[in-house]
Amino acid sequence: MDTFGWLEDESVLGVGTGLGLLMIGAAKKLTTGKSFGIDIFNTYDLINHSIEQTKITAELENVSQK
Numbered sequence: 001m002d003t004f005g006w007l008e009d010e011s012v013l014g015v016g017t018g019l020g021l022l023m024i025g026a027a028k029k030l031t032t033g034k035s036f037g038i039d040i041f042n043t044y045d046l047i048n049h050s051i052e053q054t055k056i057t058a059e060l061e062n063v064s065q066k
Contacts, residue, residue: 009033018045020054027063035063 008031014023017037027035041051058064 006030007033012036013038015039017054019049020057024058024061024063027058028061 006029008029010030010033012023012026012030012033012035014020014026014035014037017023017039020037023035023037037054041054055064
């Protein structure tokens with residue numbers, strides 16, 4: 001269920017993005033808006049993951065340019 005009324009042109013900022021799952025989910029709701037994520041990314045917190053993996057996930061979800 002979608003409880004937030006998306007206008008689809010918002011700018012969304014995710015702080016503490018981690019693997020980007022919420023940022024990517026927000027980007028999928030946007031048509032002309034942009035979704036940004038910031039994080040202090042280190043492998044200590046996210047073992048076996050990297051910022052490159054987050055970028056690949058965004059590409060696979062077809063939102064790498066949002």
